Amino acid sequence: MSQILVKNIGLLVTNNPSLGSTQLGILKNAALLAENGQITWVGDSQSAPTAQNVIDADGKCVIPGFVDSHTHLIFAGDRSNEFSARMAGQSYAAGGIADTVTKTRAATDDDLLANANRLMHESLNSGTTTIEIKSGYGLTVIDEERSLKIAKQLTPETTFLGAHVVPSEFKAKSNDYVDLVCGQMLNQAKPYAKWIDVFCDRGAFTPEQGRKILTAGIAAGLKPRIHANQLEQGDAVALAVELGCASVDHLTYFKQSDIEKLANSKTVATLLPGAEFSTRSKYPDARKLIDAGITVAIASDCNPGSSYTTSMPLMIALAVREMFFTPEQALWSATKGGALALQREDVGHLSIGAKADFVILRESSYIHLAYRPGVNLVEQVFLHGKSI
Ligand SMILES: [Zn+2]
Numbered sequence: 185m186s187q188i189l190v191k192n193i194g195l196l197v198t199n200n201p202s203l204g205s206t207q208l209g210i211l212k213n214a215a216l217l218a219e220n221g222q223i224t225w226v227g228d229s230q231s232a233p234t235a236q237n238v239i240d241a242d243g244k245c246v247i248p249g250f251v252d253s254h255t256h257l258i259f260a261g262d263r264s265n266e267f268s269a270r271m272a273g274q275s276y277a278a279g280g281i282a283d284t285v286t287k288t289r290a291a292t293d294d295d296l297l298a299n300a301n302r303l304m305h306e307s308l309n310s311g312t313t314t315i316e317i318k319s320g321y322g323l324t325v326i327d328e329e330r331s332l333k334i335a336k337q338l339t340p341e342t343t344f345l346g347a348h349v350v351p352s353e354f355k356a357k358s359n360d361y362v363d364l365v366c367g368q369m370l371n372q373a374k375p376y377a378k379w380i381d382v383f384c385d386r387g388a389f390t391p392e393q394g395r396k397i398l399t400a401g402i403a404a405g406l407k408p409r410i411h412a413n414q415l416e417q418g419d420a421v422a423l424a425v426e427l428g429c430a431s432v433d434h435l436t437y438f439k440q441s442d443i444e445k446l447a448n449s450k451t452v453a454t455l456l457p458g459a460e461f462s463t464r465s466k467y468p469d470a471r472k473l474i475d476a477g478i479t480v481a482i483a484s485d486c487n488p489g490s491s492y493t494t495s496m497p498l499m500i501a502l503a504v505r506e507m508f509f510t511p512e513q514a515l516w517s518a519t520k521g522g523a524l525a526l527q528r529e530d531v532g533h534l535s536i537g538a539k540a541d542f543v544i545l546r547e548s549s550y551i552h553l554a555y556r557p558g559v560n561l562v563e564q565v566f567l568h569g570k571s572i
Contacts, residue, residue, distance in 0.1 A: 188540075188569055189235035191215040194243035194548045198226060199520040199533035208512055208550075209533075216246070218540030221568035226534060239564075245549050247515065249313025249541035249565065250496035251522030251532045254433050254454055254483035256345075257300040257338075258331040259321040261287035262488045270463065280489045281321070281349045288321035288331070297334045303486060304338055307494035308572055311562045313541035314523070314531045316341035316483075318381060320348030325369045332376035341526050343379035344370065344406065347397045349388050362393045366400035379430070380406040384420035391419045398427050407527070413437045414459065425449040431481065431525040436460060436468050447476045452525040454481040455517075457502035458491030470507040481521030482514065501557035511551045540569035 196214035198204060203226060204211040215232035217225035225233055266280055288296065300317070307315055317339050319331035328346045335342040346365040354361035370380075380401025384394040388411075398408045408427050412420030414434035421442040424432040432446070433454040446453055453473050460467045473480050482499045485491040496518050503514040523532025530539050544564040545552065552561055565572045 185220055186569060187236040188218045188239065188566070189215060189232055189237070190239045190241050190246060190542075190544070191229045191232050192243060193229065193241040193246045195245040195550070196226070196534070197245070197247040197515065197550055198535060199248055199516060200535040203535065206512065207516055214246075216534060216542070218566070218569035221540050221570075223534055223536055223538045223540050226536060239544075241544055243548055244563065245545040245547060247543050247545065247550055248519040248532055248534050249543055249567070250311050250518050251314040251520075251526065251528070252307060252312045252484050252486070252494070252496055253316045253341075253431065253481055253522040253525040254456060254485050255315055255317055255494070256320060256485070256487035257303045257317045258296055258319055258335055259284050259288050259488055260291035260295060260299060262492065266489065267462065267492070282352055284321045284488050285323055285351060289324065289327050293330055293334060296331070297337065300334060300338060303494055307484075307486070308565060308567065309562065310495050310497060310560070311543040311565055312494065312496050313539075313565065313567050314341065314526070314528065315339050316343060316379075316526060318343040318345040319373065319377075320345030320381075323348065323351040325364070325372055328369055329372040329376070332373050336376045340378065342377050343381045343409065344373040344377035344401065345381040345383070346370070346373065347382040347389050347393070349383065358389070358393065362389070362396055365397055370400055370404055374404045374406060377406055379409050380404075381409050381411060383411040384418060384423070385412065386415045386418075391423050394420060395423055395427070398423075398429070402427065409433065409525075413442075421445055425451050430527050433483070433485075434459065435473075436465060438468065438473075443472060443476045443478065446473070446478045452479045452481050452521065454483050454525050455503065455507060456483055456485035456491065457499050457507060458493050459485045460506070461502055462491045467502075467506040470503065470509050470513075474509070474513060479521060479524050480513070480517050481525040482517045483522060483525070497553045497561060498557065500553045504554035505557075511554045514554060515550045540566060542566050
């Protein structure tokens with residue numbers, strides 16, 4: 185049996201309100217025991233059991249590993265020139281994705297895997313212990329299938345996003361492309377995907393097309409989630425709630441009726457502050473969602489076009505500074521919120537029975553994640569009870 189005890193934790197965030205104060209379930213002067221990759225004991229450091237391996241956290245803060253519920257790691261090339269042009273005044277349009285599609289189609293499987301692995305490492309080193317990965321830069325049957333095969337080597341949280349944009353060869357024939365996505369592409373993608381997703385927005389797919397795609401995915405045994413309202417106010421939130429999507433992602437724009445619909449549903453609102461940051465767009469006010477009782481997650485949206493970062497600490501800093509989260513809400517949304525967006529009960533918290541995925545920070549409080557932006561505050565990351 186592998187055993188590790190972390191003692192002398194100044195502030196332990198469990199995300200289990202029954203274990204400690206506030207929604208974060210905070211314990212002071214705490215310890216946690218991990219055995220065979222699971223949390224088996226949490227409590228006061230003074231009364232901690234003995235263990236084979238003991239780590240002294242020296243009064244620092246321990247938090248659950250981040251759950252990044254929205255990334256696009258399977259791609260080739262980068263779009264730094266596009267970013268530079270945008271910062272010089274050009275606006276962001278969904279069509280920029282086409283450039284990455286061309287490069288991804290031309291890349292070998294090994295190149296795609298190596299690039300995704302590099303980003304996975306980056307992500308893990310910054311404290312992310314659960315990650316979702318989408319396809320969506322292949323947009324042919326064979327390229328979507330291989331993208332998901334590669335993603336499945338890296339995470340169980342794989343999402344078929346054949347409906348990312350309409351590829352150029354289907355220009356003016358978007359319904360034909362939707363038929364392909366719902367037919368042969370879905371058929372070959374589904375063995376490697378847990379989720380089905382569609383980008384419902386200006387320049388991408390209409391809610392009617394989105395309905396067709398998600399319904400086909402559900403019929404094939406996949407679970408639905410959706411990209412919506414990044415570029416303009418649309419009607420996709422109603423669709424997401426109606427179809428029982430686990431999450432509606434972006435929500436840069438939302439109206440009062442969207443708030444009401446989400447508040448009366450189990451659909452998580454996932455905000456992606458990296459996208460607003462990198463496209464210099466207005467940030468949504470998360471307080472309106474949180475105050476309405478909606479479950480809110482934050483994720484990196486790591487992709488080469490509109491948010492080329494794997495850093496969840498940066499997302500927390502942006503969420504607090506720009507979206508009006510409190511530091512507590514932002515940390516919760518980056519951990520437990522992400523887990524709920526992936527319908528996972530075994531991650532995003534540090535209760536008995538949860539996966540022993542946690543992070544020792546260099547500071548005594550999680551507040552520093554927002555308070556000291558751009559600084560690496562991750563001292564040690566544990567994945568399934570093992571230090572990485
Ligand atoms: Zn995305």
